[in-house]
Every structure is written in structure tokens, then in C-alpha cells.
Amino acid sequence: MKPPLLDILTPSSLAEALSLLSEHGDEARPLAGGQSLVPLLNFRMSRPAILIDLNQIADLAYIKDAGDYIAIGAMTRERSIEDSDLVRKEAPLLQEATTQIAHLPIRNRGTIGGSLANADPAAEYPAVVLALECELVVQSVRGERRIKAAAFFEDVLTTALEPDELLTEIIVPKAPSGSSSAFVEIARRHGDFALAGIAAQITFANSAPTDVRLAVCGAGTTASRLTAAEEIIQRDGVGPEAIKAASEAAASAVDPMSDLHASADYRRRLTGVMIGQAVEKAAQRAGVIS
Amino acid sequence: MKAPRKVSLTVNGEALSGEASPRMLFADFLRDVLGKTGTHVGCEHGVCGACTVIVDDVAVRSCLMFAVQAEGADVKTVEGLADGEELHPLQKLFSEHRALQCGYCTPGMLMTAIDLVASNNALSEQDIKVGMSAALCRCTGYDGIVKAVTAYAEQVHGKPIKRESDNG
Structure with a gap:
């Protein structure tokens, strides 16, 4: 080919x-x-x-500490994000998700901007920028605008970018103190596209979740937030009953596709199971549950 | 507009150049234009890893790069590993551990392993299994490949790696 x-x-x-x-x-x-x-x-x-x-435009590849947020140039390679101490410290969800993208030789070339602009429903980064409530900086000869992650992904391989616009920077808010995260995905083989994956970013205060963000990839035409599951965890905490209820809410909220890798029903079930895994992992990392 | 253009690059330390039309993949340029047929082409869409080469110090799929993007690049292919008749240490370990059978995947395996080992001085055997899953082998079942790369990582980093079989 x-x-x-x-x-x-x-x-x-x-x-x-x-x-x-x-x-x-x-x-x-x-x-x-x-x-x-x-x-x-x-x-x-x-x-x-x-x-x-875009590979000869050196000033589109950077990871900068900008105070409250990290600014990442769209042409930054996935491997640079994986290896960045700044990302590991201030946006651990982004770092953990990056290690699960394909394989090292792919991450050596693949870029964060390319993955977001391509908007593959099974890709990891769309779920991460939704959970971290990133803003995407877009430029054209007409000027610059910022698009919230929640307004960027429109359909399979379709974004809010106009034909003359280029995604140039990703604004990643630093994770607040007391927050914890987990990215989990299931693929048939390591490095394959995920059948489904969950990005969880949870802030705790006195062991109670105060801000819960759960996003799914691979279970619809675009990555999306799972607001019903978020509300249950925020209201009822991270005990087994609440996690079970959130898993069920997540599974019924998604509308996955069937393909030769997995049926829609299986992906729906996976979404629920992985909500449980991701919330538990984030809570364990925060020391809230053992 | 789509006329071939000249691409100049360094391959295994040698300055080379050739003509490539814009659509030509770097893997085809290496093989068909520069005659470096050690790099093999498998799936041509980034899945199998057979075409993996080192470009500017990191392993990449040469089938997912255009030849014109290699302008000025410093490239290492499997032909650059051995020093004359003296095999590269990783090649010797592939031989010792029977890490190949038909050999089609081997050039990509070698280049994948070199970057994997260089990228991490604290690899576990599990990291090596995950890392080498970047390249597909349909002969060996990976046992010899994992053994060879584990031994290579021990040589390069000078410290032992615990094998799963060590658990009994």
C-alpha cells in the first residue's frame, strides 16, 4: 500500500x-x-x-511551565511528553495515558497535536484533554482562538477546526493539590487501539471527592465525559456501592460501535468495568482507600 | 509540483543522496533508491515493525515517513550494526539465543531493541516484553528474542535483570 x-x-x-x-x-x-x-x-x-x-517548524515543539498551566506545542512528540518531569509532576494523567499509546517507535514520531486533530474515537489524548479540561489554541491567517476541549471533538475524525486552521498549542491546567488520577484501557494486544479506555481525574478533600472528571475513549463516535458517573462519585464517594452505581451509570450512558474487534455490548460492559478500575486506582493513589 | 526531488542524508555514517517523488515512503527510498535492502517492508501501515530504523537517534517506522522528510537526517539501518565481519553485540545475542528463524522481522527487531535499551536503564523483563511487542515475529514465539534483548540490556547497563523464570 x-x-x-x-x-x-x-x-x-x-x-x-x-x-x-x-x-x-x-x-x-x-x-x-x-x-x-x-x-x-x-x-x-x-x-x-x-x-x-509541520516537522520543520521547530518552535511548535515545546513543553513550558506557564504558572497555573503547562503549555505544550502541538508538534511535541509523544515520547517527549512521556519523558517530561514537568508533565509527570503536574499532569500525571497525561503522562500515564501517553505510555499507553501504541509502541515506542510510534511515540517517537507521533505528536499530541496530530492525535487531537485526527480525533480517532479510540485514541487516548481526546479523553485526557476532556478530563483535564484543557484548552486548545488554534491559529489561522485570520487570527487565534481558544477552543475548550469539550467543544473540540464533533464526530469520528472530525473536530471544530476550520480547513484553514491549525492546532498550535495545548493548555493543560496543572492538577490541583489533593488530586489524583488514573488512565486505564483495554486492548486485545499491548499497543493496539484500545477497545475502550477511561481517564479519571479526581480531587479529594478530607478523603471525600470534591471534583470528579471521568472521560471515556473507544465507546462512541468521540471521546466524552461521563457526567452521570461523575455525579454519583462526587455525591456518594469511592466506596464499593458508589463505584458499582457509577459503573452502571457509565455503561448505560455510552453508545459504542460494533466492529471486528469487539461488539457494542462488550464495549459498554468494558466501560463500566474500567470506571470501577480507574476510580479505585485514583483513590488508592490518593491514599483514600487501600 | 509532484516532480521527484533530491534527498540528501547520512546513512550509517555515509553521506548519500537520491531522487524521491513526494509520495515515496522512506522505507522504499532506502531499499529501492539507496539499495539498503536490509530494511524490510511488512505491513506498510505501521503495525508490524519490520521496517523500523533509527532516525536522529530514535527508532521509527520507515513506512510511516516520507522520503523527503529524511532530508538532512542521520539514519542507522541494520547494515550499519556489524563492524565488517564482527557482528554487533545484539546480533551475536540474537544468534546465541536463537532469536530468529526466517529472519524477516529481524532488522526491525534489532533497531527496535537498540532504542528500547538505550531509552531506559532500568528495564524489567516485563518492560522488554512490552517494548518488543512493537515488532511482530511470526516464527519464534518471542522467547529467544526476549532472552537476547534482556541479555543485551544487562550488557549495556551493566546490571542483572530478574527473569520471570527466576521465580522457579
Whole structure:
């Protein structure tokens, strides 16, 4: 399988990339790490006439401490996020999720911006940015805007990005003190796309959850928050009864797809089971349960 | 616009160049243009790992990169491992531990293992199993591969790694 006939343009600055995107619009697609896009090209699921290669734009790859948040450039490689002490300390959910993305050689090329803009329903990062309530910075020749993660993912492989817009930065709020997190997923083999996965970010005060964020990937057309399950944990705590009720609420809230890897029913059941695992793991890490 | 363009890069320390059309994958460029056929092509969509090479010090799938993206890159392929007739230590361990049968996956296995071991000086046997699952082998059942890479990690980092079989 080879990519279709296409041209590759290689801008060396963000301004040049935005100008090319504006000029070519729907005809062009930005090329980030290529770890999802190249297979999509090979399978002819995507047929752009032009790829705008972002790999020579050095100032799109960074992880910066910006006070209340971490700013991550869209072209930052997944391996850099995995290895970042700043991310491990201030956004441990993001670090843990990154280690579960595919395999090391894929994470050496794959980027956070590419994964988010591709919006694969089974990918880890969309669930993480929903749970961490990140903001996504988007630029075009028309200017800059910020999109809340909750408004970014619209459908399978479809986001709020306009054809001339480029995702340039991810704003990751630092996890508050007293918070804990867990990312769990189930795949048939390590490194495969998850059948379903859960991102849990929970803040505790005096052992009681005060802010509960649970997001799921792989169980619908986009990653999504599981608000009914969040409310149960926040109200009733992290005891076995509450976790059971939250698991059931999560399972009935999702609308997964069936494919050759798993049926919709199985994914729904997995969602419930993994809500339990993720909440327990986060609570254990916070020292709230043993 | 889609005319071939010149790509200049370093492969195993040697400055090379060749022509590539924009759609040409880096794996095909290595094999068909530069004649470096040690890099094998399996699935061509990033799953099997047979085409893994080292680009600028990290292992990547050469089938998920375009040739034109390798402009200026420092690349290491399986041909660059041995020093003349003297095999690379990891190649010797693959031989000692019977870590290959048909050999199709082996170049990708070697390049995957080199980056895996270089990336972490505290690998467990489980880390090695997870890490080597990045490359598919359909002959060996991985037993010899895990043994060879574990022994290699011990050599490189100079400390023993506990085997699961040590538990009895």
C-alpha cells in the first residue's frame, strides 16, 4: 500500500504554514507525526492533494511551565511528553495515558497535536484533554482562538477546526493539590487501539471527592465525559456501592460501535468495568482507600 | 509540483543522496533508491515493525515517513550494526539465543531493541516484553528474542535483570 499521488510542502515557520493552509484549504492536510495519517492515506481514507509538513517548524515543539498551566506545542512528540518531569509532576494523567499509546517507535514520531486533530474515537489524548479540561489554541491567517476541549471533538475524525486552521498549542491546567488520577484501557494486544479506555481525574478533600472528571475513549463516535458517573462519585464517594452505581451509570450512558474487534455490548460492559478500575486506582493513589 | 526531488542524508555514517517523488515512503527510498535492502517492508501501515530504523537517534517506522522528510537526517539501518565481519553485540545475542528463524522481522527487531535499551536503564523483563511487542515475529514465539534483548540490556547497563523464570 502506497500513499496516493500528492505533493508535500515544507514550511519552516508557523506563519508560512498558516499561509499555505489558507491558500490550499480543503485540498491540503497538515502532516504532523504521520503515525495515523500515513495509514489513512495508504487505505485511501484520506486523499489530500497536498500535505503541509509541520516537522520543520521547530518552535511548535515545546513543553513550558506557564504558572497555573503547562503549555505544550502541538508538534511535541509523544515520547517527549512521556519523558517530561514537568508533565509527570503536574499532569500525571497525561503522562500515564501517553505510555499507553501504541509502541515506542510510534511515540517517537507521533505528536499530541496530530492525535487531537485526527480525533480517532479510540485514541487516548481526546479523553485526557476532556478530563483535564484543557484548552486548545488554534491559529489561522485570520487570527487565534481558544477552543475548550469539550467543544473540540464533533464526530469520528472530525473536530471544530476550520480547513484553514491549525492546532498550535495545548493548555493543560496543572492538577490541583489533593488530586489524583488514573488512565486505564483495554486492548486485545499491548499497543493496539484500545477497545475502550477511561481517564479519571479526581480531587479529594478530607478523603471525600470534591471534583470528579471521568472521560471515556473507544465507546462512541468521540471521546466524552461521563457526567452521570461523575455525579454519583462526587455525591456518594469511592466506596464499593458508589463505584458499582457509577459503573452502571457509565455503561448505560455510552453508545459504542460494533466492529471486528469487539461488539457494542462488550464495549459498554468494558466501560463500566474500567470506571470501577480507574476510580479505585485514583483513590488508592490518593491514599483514600487501600 | 509532484516532480521527484533530491534527498540528501547520512546513512550509517555515509553521506548519500537520491531522487524521491513526494509520495515515496522512506522505507522504499532506502531499499529501492539507496539499495539498503536490509530494511524490510511488512505491513506498510505501521503495525508490524519490520521496517523500523533509527532516525536522529530514535527508532521509527520507515513506512510511516516520507522520503523527503529524511532530508538532512542521520539514519542507522541494520547494515550499519556489524563492524565488517564482527557482528554487533545484539546480533551475536540474537544468534546465541536463537532469536530468529526466517529472519524477516529481524532488522526491525534489532533497531527496535537498540532504542528500547538505550531509552531506559532500568528495564524489567516485563518492560522488554512490552517494548518488543512493537515488532511482530511470526516464527519464534518471542522467547529467544526476549532472552537476547534482556541479555543485551544487562550488557549495556551493566546490571542483572530478574527473569520471570527466576521465580522457579
